[in-house]
Amino acid sequence: MTGALAGLRVLDLANERGVYCTKLLADLGADVIRIENPKDRDIREFPPFYHGRRDPNKSLYFWHYNTNKRSVTLDITSARGREAFLKLVATDLLDEAGVSFLFHALATGVLGAPRVEAVVFETKSGPIVIRARVTVDCTGDGDVAALAGAPFEVGRDSDGRVQPMTLMFRMVEFQRAAFAAYNEAHPSQWRGVHGLWDLIRQAAAAGELDLPREDILFFGTPHEREVSVNSTRVTGALGTSVWDLTRAEWTARRQMRQIVAFLRRYVPGFEQAYVAQSGVTIGVRESRRILGEYQLTAEDVLQARKWPDVIARGTYPIDIHSPTGKGTLLARLPAGESYDIPLRCLVPLRAEGLLVAGRCISGTHEAHSSYRVMPVAMATGQAAGVCAALAARSGRTPREVPAAEGHEELIRQGADLGASIRERAQRSSSVAP
Numbered sequence: 001m002t003g004a005l006a007g008l009r010v011l012d013l014a015n016e017r018g019v020y021c022t023k024l025l026a027d028l029g030a031d032v033i034r035i036e037n038p039k040d041r042d043i044r045e046f047p048p049f050y051h052g053r054r055d056p057n058k059s060l061y062f063w064h065y066n067t068n069k070r071s072v073t074l075d076i077t078s079a080r081g082r083e084a085f086l087k088l089v090a091t092d093l094l095d096e097a098g099v100s101f102l103f104h105a106l107a108t109g110v111l112g113a114p115r116v117e118a119v120v121f122e123t124k125s126g127p128i129v130i131r132a133r134v135t136v137d138c139t140g141d142g143d144v145a146a147l148a149g150a151p152f153e154v155g156r157d158s159d160g161r162v163q164p165m166t167l168m169f170r171m172v173e174f175q176r177a178a179f180a181a182y183n184e185a186h187p188s189q190w191r192g193v194h195g196l197w198d199l200i201r202q203a204a205a206a207g208e209l210d211l212p213r214e215d216i217l218f219f220g221t222p223h224e225r226e227v228s229v230n231s232t233r234v235t236g237a238l239g240t241s242v243w244d245l246t247r248a249e250w251t252a253r254r255q256m257r258q259i260v261a262f263l264r265r266y267v268p269g270f271e272q273a274y275v276a277q278s279g280v281t282i283g284v285r286e287s288r289r290i291l292g293e294y295q296l297t298a299e300d301v302l303q304a305r306k307w308p309d310v311i312a313r314g315t316y317p318i319d320i321h322s323p324t325g326k327g328t329l330l331a332r333l334p335a336g337e338s339y340d341i342p343l344r345c346l347v348p349l350r351a352e353g354l355l356v357a358g359r360c361i362s363g364t365h366e367a368h369s370s371y372r373v374m375p376v377a378m379a380t381g382q383a384a385g386v387c388a389a390l391a392a393r394s395g396r397t398p399r400e401v402p403a404a405e406g407h408e409e410l411i412r413q414g415a416d417l418g419a420s421i422r423e424r425a426q427r428s429s430s431v432a433p
Contacts, residue, residue: 003029009092011035011085012069013076016043019065026068034071035085077223079170079276102128107139110147115352115397119144133392135354136384141240142288142360150348150356152288154238156365161323163285163369164212164235167252169278171218171260171270172226179269193219199266209262212255214326216263226276231259235324239284249282285321285359285372292362293344293399301370304337309403310417311383311410312341314376320369340418341371343403346384352397357384379415386410 006029012022013035026032036044043065044056051058072088075081094101102121105128109120118131137144146152155162183190189198194217203209211231218229232252237244256278263270298318299305315338318331333339345362346355356362357380359372370376386409391398407417407425417425 003027005030007031009033009095011089011092016046016061019043022069023065023067032069033088034066034069035076036071036073037075037077038073079172079226083277102130107143107147110135110144112353113149114350116144116148116354133353133395134388134398136381136388137290137354137356137360138358138381138384140284140287140358140360142290142356143240145290145348145351145354145356145360146288148348148351148354150351150354151291152360153291153365154288155286156323161236162238162287163321163323164233165237165239165248165252165285166230166234166283166321167232167249167256167279168228168230168283169232169256169260170221170226170228170276171263171273172223172276174225174227174273175269175271176220176224177269178271179267182268193217196267200262203262203266208265209258211259211262212325213321214328216259216267227273229259229263232256233321234282235322239287245282245284252282253278286365286368288360289365289368290348290356290360290362292349292356293347294342294362296341296345296361296363296367296371298331298364298366301339301367302331302333304333304339306418306420307340307342309343310340310421311343311346311387311403311406312376312379313338313416313418314341314371314373314379315339316370316373316376318366318369319373320366338418339370341376341380343383343387343406346380346387347399352399353391355384355388355398357381382413382415383410386413 005025008030010025010030010032012032014022022032044059044062046059046061048060049055049058074084076085105121105123107119108122110116111118116135118129119135121128142152154160189195194215196216200211212233216231218227221228232255234248234251237248260275301318320329346357348354348356358377361380386406387398387401390401390405407421411422411425
């Protein structure tokens with residue numbers, strides 16, 4: 001359809017009071033997709049009905065307000081429905097930004113050294129070579145950087161062991177009130193998001209639980225009867241070994257069944273709970289850490305150190321899950337403080353035309369335990385994308401791009417780099433010709 005809004009896609013979740021607005025958008029040329037819950041036919045039940053017969057497929061009200069729209073049946077109150085909805089939104093965002101993407105491809109080689117000119121991907125269609133002025137390695141394991149010859153470290157200094165892997169899973173039909181009552185009666189047994197030490201000991205003594213960690217850890221979600229469980233633990237596995245990944249995933253799924261049985265039998269509120277979804281793959285906390293122009297340290301994190309070339313900030317504590325078994329080391333930043341991640345941590349040594357982002361950036365084993373988490377990974381990804389774009393457009397390497405250039409664009413995009421950087425960027429933009 002042509003119109004003033006042609007090319008715009010709208011996801012329609014409106015009720016009877018908002019559906020006219022989305023009709024207007026559709027009439028003006030927008031591609032409007034109505035999301036319909038199969039359990040709640042909402043405005044399909046509104047009269048009048050064609051020939052006076054009550055039928056959700058013959059509501060004249062629905063017909064009138066949904067012309068020029070497409071529709072999909074999706075229960076966004078369910079785990080699967082929410083996942084499908086988020087994928088729909090994510091692909092829309094990529095389309096709107098003009099992003100070309102390729103699924104089901106594994107990076108297996110690079111062309112050009114020391115400057116990376118292209119990356120080789122293995123696919124079901126055979127090997128594919130994709131050339132780029134600048135490459136950003138967001139593999140998590142630093143695969144492209146390692147293939148390009150960038151130096152890296154793995155694990156802690158003493159023995160090279162890495163943090164354990166975890167398979168996350170979600171449980172539904174959890175009764176919050178019953179669990180809250182247990183916490184109130186046993187205040188020493190739950191600390192915010194983890195605990196149940198006495199019940200774990202009881203189950204272990206009965207031979208019903210062999211938990212490779214010291215407690216149960218789970219988080220609430222936006223849905224009242226759902227929790228996200230983070231309690232499996234597989235040690236001695238490296239994320240760059242397909243053999244280790246296979247063993248870890250198999251082991252974690254066995255642990256998951258045991259944990260679920262424990263929760264249902266021992267923990268009030270979980271009696272009727274069940275697993276709605278488990279992770280598609282095992283979650284890897286730590287593998288390669290690519291060595292960059294600067295290596296972030298535990299002291300940088302805990303002292304909330306600031307840098308003039310900051311491109312992201314973090315507040316998450318040092319959080320080391322024992323590489324050998326039970327135990328978790330937590331060390332927090334000063335209250336209200338944050339630490340800076342400098343651009344230099346994203347620029348690998350001995351490789352050009354390349355940036356890294358996510359948990360594989362340059363840092364020590366201890367610092368990595370803080371910056372490995374998703375919010376920081378997303379922030380470094382945004383910064384790497386900005387730096388890569390600036391380099392590609394100007395014919396420079398990422399190493400040659402001053403951090404101050406990135407600051408202006410990151411702040412324009414809404415990144416929080418701290419008050420001093422924001423003020424400096426504002427002064428710079430105000431005097432620009």
